[in-house]
Amino acid sequence: MSAPARPSEKGASVQDTRNQSAHPAAPPALLFIFGAHGDLVQRLLVPSLYRLCRDGLLDDATEVYGIDHNEATDEAFRERLSGFLHDLTRHPEAEGGGEKVVPACWRSLRERLHYLKGDFTDPDAYQDIARELAQRPGANAVFYLATSPGFFATIVQQLADAGLCDEGRGGFRRVAIEKPFGTDLASAQQLNALLYRHLHERQIYRVDHFAAKDATRNIGVQRFANGIVDAFWNHRHIEHVQISALETLGVGSRGRFYDRTGALRDMVPNHLFQLLAQVAMEPPATPDEAGWRKAKTDAIRAIEVQADDLALRNSVCGQYTAGNGQPGYLEAGNVPPDSTTETYIAVRLTLDAPRWTGVPFYLRTGKCLSRRSTEIVVQFRAPEHGLPNQSAGPTRLVLTLDPQESIAMEWSVRPPGPIVELGRTTLQHNPADLFPDKASTGYETLLYHCLTGVQTLFPTAQEAEAAWTAIGPFQRAWCERKPCGYRAGEDGPAEADDLIQRDGFDWWRPSS
Numbered sequence: 001m002s003a004p005a006r007p008s009e010k011g012a013s014v015q016d017t018r019n020q021s022a023h024p025a026a027p028p029a030l031l032f033i034f035g036a037h038g039d040l041v042q043r044l045l046v047p048s049l050y051r052l053c054r055d056g057l058l059d060d061a062t063e064v065y066g067i068d069h070n071e072a073t074d075e076a077f078r079e080r081l082s083g084f085l086h087d088l089t090r091h092p093e094a095e096g097g098g099e100k101v102v103p104a105c106w107r108s109l110r111e112r113l114h115y116l117k118g119d120f121t122d123p124d125a126y127q128d129i130a131r132e133l134a135q136r137p138g139a140n141a142v143f144y145l146a147t148s149p150g151f152f153a154t155i156v157q158q159l160a161d162a163g164l165c166d167e168g169r170g171g172f173r174r175v176a177i178e179k180p181f182g183t184d185l186a187s188a189q190q191l192n193a194l195l196y197r198h199l200h201e202r203q204i205y206r207v208d209h210f211a212a213k214d215a216t217r218n219i220g221v222q223r224f225a226n227g228i229v230d231a232f233w234n235h236r237h238i239e240h241v242q243i244s245a246l247e248t249l250g251v252g253s254r255g256r257f258y259d260r261t262g263a264l265r266d267m268v269p270n271h272l273f274q275l276l277a278q279v280a281m282e283p284p285a286t287p288d289e290a291g292w293r294k295a296k297t298d299a300i301r302a303i304e305v306q307a308d309d310l311a312l313r314n315s316v317c318g319q320y321t322a323g324n325g326q327p328g329y330l331e332a333g334n335v336p337p338d339s340t341t342e343t344y345i346a347v348r349l350t351l352d353a354p355r356w357t358g359v360p361f362y363l364r365t366g367k368c369l370s371r372r373s374t375e376i377v378v379q380f381r382a383p384e385h386g387l388p389n390q391s392a393g394p395t396r397l398v399l400t401l402d403p404q405e406s407i408a409m410e411w412s413v414r415p416p417g418p419i420v421e422l423g424r425t426t427l428q429h430n431p432a433d434l435f436p437d438k439a440s441t442g443y444e445t446l447l448y449h450c451l452t453g454v455q456t457l458f459p460t461a462q463e464a465e466a467a468w469t470a471i472g473p474f475q476r477a478w479c480e481r482k483p484c485g486y487r488a489g490e491d492g493p494a495e496a497d498d499l500i501q502r503d504g505f506d507w508w509r510p511s512s
């Protein structure tokens, strides 16, 4: 398989690069992004729009409007995002980092960025949007809610009050809602009910970028397109599963958002459950959008809801303290000095599904840890009739999503020589070796699918609610408890090691 060619920077035009893509550009639309001065927009959404533009997947007539209460003009907004994009691509460790920006592609998108200063709670902001749409009869519109979850209901209600959800004038109207989808089961149910008062399900896009990462989408392919994997993918052969999203960065400038959210709500019912669903789901009954969405929803529904005392025993919350030259969480901006918000969580889950009887799933995520890695480790059982007195360790499949996708099998072998002993080897595939320069964050796919009306990767209402149902006991168990401390730059709380060691396992670590 040969790698796709990269657009040359010199003299490239949008048209030149468009030829690189086998897919048509998404239908033109006005994309209104709420929370335009925020971290997500700068760090992920706009770079992803740029990549779509570079790859010929964003129509030339698509215009982007940022809405936020911070002061800015169109030009200041463009300049700020331009600086950010160039900074981002200079840092090889950042998502998409190290890629070169094709100036013609960025210029083409830059000119189509606009800024509407407004408060999400102010009806005038929606009149500004209505005016833009009125100038383009029949235009499509996507409203992207890149705000903290506290604003989702307000914005949807205001959009509806201003008549902006109504598709009667020809173009489509879609609402994309970031995670966390609510803050608990009750708020997720209220939000779904509000959405259904004003929109059809086909207009609703519940966003979770972990679902759209290339590596996540590869899990189903590896399972269902390789008969040998399919045959072993069950409790008879799998001993346990670990799903980890480990980050080295602290909360940075997001203290206000993060302190209200915490690691559990920020990452578990959404991102980590998306990965769990890919590992645990049954093959879709029909190979279409509805089939995949249902299979994923059923996998989340199968997570056993634990009694509160069991949930406490099966979880560990942590908060980073100063260490290794880094300040502690309580020293971050906009974090109260006595905050008990967790920056780390580990949970032990089980599934009520014949395929997974007796197989524990350990999930963990945290900030300010010793390494950045999002990984899934599937540990296989020892053979029933193994070699006598010989074990070099369990067979494991290690799927790494970030910082670089890889698929590795840890395997026992016999090293050469006269002594009979077992050794270990790793059989590894790195997709980047085949497809270099294809940086993507998941947002490229989500934006393209939202514009083209493909909902496969977007969680259903039932899925979001089932996730909160499973998370509720952990929320209750920790709401009045202080998290355990762990030093910044290290591996998380010792109590999380105890959690998994209790079952005779250890958290996976890279061997080098």
Ligand SMILES: NC(=O)C1=CN([C@@H]2O[C@H](COP(=O)(O)OP(=O)(O)OC[C@H]3O[C@@H](n4cnc5c(N)ncnc54)[C@H](OP(=O)(O)O)[C@@H]3O)[C@@H](O)[C@H]2O)C=CC1
Pocket (backbone or CB within 6 Å): 034, 035, 036, 037, 038, 039, 040, 041, 067, 068, 069, 070, 118, 119, 120, 121, 145, 146, 147, 148, 149, 178, 179, 180, 209, 254, 257
């Ligand atoms: N950042 C990330 O890495 C990721 C974030 N997400 C999700 O994206 C969403 C947004 O996150 P993030 O970008 O980090 O959040 P931010 O807080 O950085 O961005 C929100 C923006 O909205 C502005 N704002 C706040 N209140 C109002 C208001 N009443 N009217 C108008 N503007 C207002 C804020 O301004 P100000 O701060 O000046 O008040 C800020 O510019 C969250 O739901 C998050 O879970 C998802 C994946 C990754």
Ligand SMILES: O=C1O[C@H](COP(=O)(O)O)[C@@H](O)[C@H](O)[C@H]1O
Pocket (backbone or CB within 6 Å): 095, 247, 266, 374, 402
């Ligand atoms: O949604 C979020 O995700 C990021 C992690 O995403 P990644 O693609 O960079 O791994 C996390 O840092 C952030 O706190 C959370 O809101």
